[in-house]
Amino acid sequence: MTEPVSRPASPPGREATLEERLDRLPFTRRHGRLVVGSGIGWALDAMDVGLIAFVIAALRVQWELSQTQMSWIASVGFVGMAVGASVGGLLADRVGRRQVFALTLLVYGLATGASALVTSVVALMVLRFVVGLGLGAELPVASTLVSELAPARIRGRVVVVLEAFWAVGWILAALIGYLVVPAGDDGWRWALLIGGVPALYAIVVRRGLPESVRYLLSRGRDGEAEQVVRELEESAGGRTVPVPAEPAGDSTPGTEAAGAAPGRRRGPGALWSRPLRRRTAAAWTVWFFVNLSYYGAFVWMPSLLVDAGYTLVQSFGYTLVITLAQLPGYAAAAVLVEVWGRRPTLATFLLGSAGAALLFGTASTTAGVLVAGMLLSFFNLGAWGALYAVTPEVYPTALRATGAGWAAGFGRIASIIAPLSVPPLLAAGGTGLVFGVFAASFLLAAAAALALPELRGRTLAG
Numbered sequence: 001m002t003e004p005v006s007r008p009a010s011p012p013g014r015e016a017t018l019e020e021r022l023d024r025l026p027f028t029r030r031h032g033r034l035v036v037g038s039g040i041g042w043a044l045d046a047m048d049v050g051l052i053a054f055v056i057a058a059l060r061v062q063w064e065l066s067q068t069q070m071s072w073i074a075s076v077g078f079v080g081m082a083v084g085a086s087v088g089g090l091l092a093d094r095v096g097r098r099q100v101f102a103l104t105l106l107v108y109g110l111a112t113g114a115s116a117l118v119t120s121v122v123a124l125m126v127l128r129f130v131v132g133l134g135l136g137a138e139l140p141v142a143s144t145l146v147s148e149l150a151p152a153r154i155r156g157r158v159v160v161v162l163e164a165f166w167a168v169g170w171i172l173a174a175l176i177g178y179l180v181v182p183a184g185d186d187g188w189r190w191a192l193l194i195g196g197v198p199a200l201y202a203i204v205v206r207r208g209l210p211e212s213v214r215y216l217l218s219r220g221r222d223g224e225a226e227q228v229v230r231e232l233e234e235s236a237g238g239r240t241v242p243v244p245a246e247p248a249g250d251s252t253p254g255t256e257a258a259g260a261a262p263g264r265r266r267g268p269g270a271l272w273s274r275p276l277r278r279r280t281a282a283a284w285t286v287w288f289f290v291n292l293s294y295y296g297a298f299v300w301m302p303s304l305l306v307d308a309g310y311t312l313v314q315s316f317g318y319t320l321v322i323t324l325a326q327l328p329g330y331a332a333a334a335v336l337v338e339v340w341g342r343r344p345t346l347a348t349f350l351l352g353s354a355g356a357a358l359l360f361g362t363a364s365t366t367a368g369v370l371v372a373g374m375l376l377s378f379f380n381l382g383a384w385g386a387l388y389a390v391t392p393e394v395y396p397t398a399l400r401a402t403g404a405g406w407a408a409g410f411g412r413i414a415s416i417i418a419p420l421s422v423p424p425l426l427a428a429g430g431t432g433l434v435f436g437v438f439a440a441s442f443l444l445a446a447a448a449a450l451a452l453p454e455l456r457g458r459t460l461a462g
Contacts, residue, residue, distance in 0.1 A: 018213055018229050023152045023459060028235035030210075034149055035158060037209050038142045039165035041105055044198040045138050046166040048112050048131065050173025050298075050323075051195050052077060054181045054316060055188045057302040061312070062185060067423040069121055074299045074419035076125045080132020082412030088137020089144075089405015090267070097145035097401060098211045101138060105202035108134025113196025116189040134198075136412060140391070140404035147392040148212040148400065149232075151241075152459050155393070156337035160330060160385035167326035167381060174320035177302070182313055214397045214460065268406050270399055278451065279394045280403070285448035286387060287411030290350070293357065293438040293445075294380055296418030301373070304431060308369075318366075322373035329382035337389050341456040343449060346386035350446035352379030354439040361435025383445075393455045400460075 016024075025031075056070050065073075084104070092100040111130040118124045143159055150158040176194060181187040210232075216225035271280045301322070305315035329349070336345040356379050359372035395403035425434045 018217060018225055019459065021229050021233065022149065022213060024240045025151055025232055025236050026239050026241050027151070027154060027158075028232055030232050030235035031150065031158070034146060034209060035162055037205065038101070038146050039162050039168075041101065041138060041198065041201060041205055042142055042162060043165040043169035043172065044105070044195075044201060045108070045135050046169025047172045047176070048108060048135060048169075048195045048198070049077075050170040051112075051176060051191050052128070053299045053302050053319075054173065054177030055191060056299075057306060057312060057315065058181050058188045060303065060306075062188075063121070065121070070303065071420045071423060073121065073125055073128060074295075075416045077128040077132040077135070078295065078412050078415035078419075080129040081136030082132075082409045082416065084133035084136030084138075084409075085140055085405045085412055086136075086268075086409035087133075087405075088141050089402040089409070091137075092141045092144065092401035092405070093215075093398060096211050097141055097148070097215055098205065098209050100141050100401075101145060101209070102202045102206040104134040104138035104141065105198040105205060106134070108132075108138070109196050109199030109202065112192055113199065116192035116196075136408065137405070139388075140408045141401055143388045144392045144401045144404050145209070145212050147389075148214045148397070148460065149210065149228075153241075153457055154338065155460075156342055156386075156389040156456060157334045159389040159392075160334040160337055163381075163385040163388045164327065164330035164334070166384065167323070167330055170323050170326060171320070174316065174323045178313070178316040178320050182316065214400075218397045268402060271395070271403055271406060276395065276399075276403075279453055280407075282448050282451035283391055283394065283403075283407045284410045286346070286350075286445045286452070287391075287407045288414045289441040289445035289448070290380075290383060290387060290414075291411040292414035292418050293353065293441040294384070294418075295415040296422055297357065297360075297376065297380075297435070297438055299419050300422050304434075305369070308431075318370060318373070321370060322377050325374035325377035326381040329378035329380070330385050332378075333382035333385040337386055338456065341454045342386055342390040342393070343452050343454045346383055346390060346452070347446045347449040349379045349383035349386060350442050350449060353383055354442035354446070356380070357435045357439035357442060361432045361439070380442075390452055390455070393458075393460060394453060397460070 052074060056065070056073055059065055060070055088100055088104060108131045111127050111134065115124060115127040115131065118127065143162060146162050147155055147159050176191050180191045180194070183190075210228045211224065213225045213228050216222070216228070270276070302315045302319050305318055306312060310318065333345055333349060353376060356372055356375035360369070360376055363369045363372045391407055392400050392404045421437075422434055425437060
């Protein structure tokens with residue numbers, strides 16, 4: 001059997017750089033702690049986003065909310081997420097990934113806990129906006145941190161595994177929604193109090209997770225970067241692995257030297273510099289349409305099932321079953337992003353999401369609803385995993401968190417629109433029209449995904 005081609009960690013006569021030392025490491029216990037530590041924060045984020053769908057369904061009955069009020073309670077959180085993602089990315093490129101990650105957990109944890117005490121729709125909306133600030137900032141910052149510390153050959157898989165914690169959090173939300181929210185008039189308040197746990201976990205993040213080596217080097221903090229790499233090497237017990245040869249040039253225009261010149265510039269304007277504008281446009285388009293479809297479908301799903309004649313408990317139970325299908329979706333994406341690549345995996349899962357949305361919109365039996373919903377969960381969340389894997393890769397270190405944050409922030413505009421669009425779409429054409437629009441959005445996202453560069457196995461741009 002022919003030996004696999006590999007490249008040396010550094011040319012003869014030259015000491016390996018810290019980035020090269022990172023890439024030749026196996027997956028160590030320290031890497032595992034990073035993924036689990038970041039993933040718990042990610043799961044708590046998902047739990048909070050998921051809980052509001054069940055809280056809205058309960059408050060609809062208890063407070064006699066109109067569909068417009070329900071839409072705004074959901075959408076105002078996404079307004080906060082749009083602002084938070086954009087500001088959080090900028091802050092992470094200036095003060096560090098770990099610092100901002102911990103701050104976001106503290107902000108949305110405290111605001112979620114406080115939401116349990118509200119007595120009016122206006123007060124709930126104000127606090128949901130604050131919650132959104134923290135939630136929006138956390139996701140792109142956490143994925144950037146993990147992406148920058150993972151070895152290049154498994155970077156995509158590691159980020160998808162991180163994203164899989166979203167399913168864990170959403171399942172927790174579904175369990176709380178099923179067991180706690182219907183338990184009494186104050187069930188939704190207890191659910192939101194549970195959602196305040198991230199405020200405590202922020203302390204763990206601040207003390208237990210390492211800072212990004214690439215960020216530290218970009219800020220001239222070489223000694224701290226060396227210490228992080230040494231700790232990872234010690235965790236590996238001196239083991240290293242051959243570094244595969246980087247793939248041949250990508251056919252996507254603008255791939256070459258994407259991180260060179262823009263790396264010296266900072267701020268969102270640099271995302272639209274000539275070497276980066278194509279990938280920025282493609283990323284923002286994918287993020288927009290994926291957000292539109294995902295949040296439109298899943299925030300409204302419990303309420304749509306109630307409208308279809310199911311009881312509140314049945315609706316929450318079916319949503320829990322549908323949510324469980326997210327886990328195999330992530331597992332499949334985690335394998336395929338390193339076998340097929342990021343771009344084909346993302347496009348394929350988006351096409352699958354479009355088909356599943358059409359099936360859900362036309363399902364007329366309980367079995368049909370469950371099967372179509374599970375397919376939608378499988379493909380949609382697999383697509384999210386691939387999207388989070390590819391987004392940080394397309395930018396250089398000085399712009400990586402900004403690029404990921406602004407792509408997410410632009411996508412959040414769609415998540416604001418999505419819950420608001422459901423009532424008029426229902427009035428105009430029922431569930432079939434709602435999910436037909438979501439299917440079309442998935443198709444547009446799949447087309448835009450094909451314009452992204454394929455960077456599987458490549459070292460991150462400096």
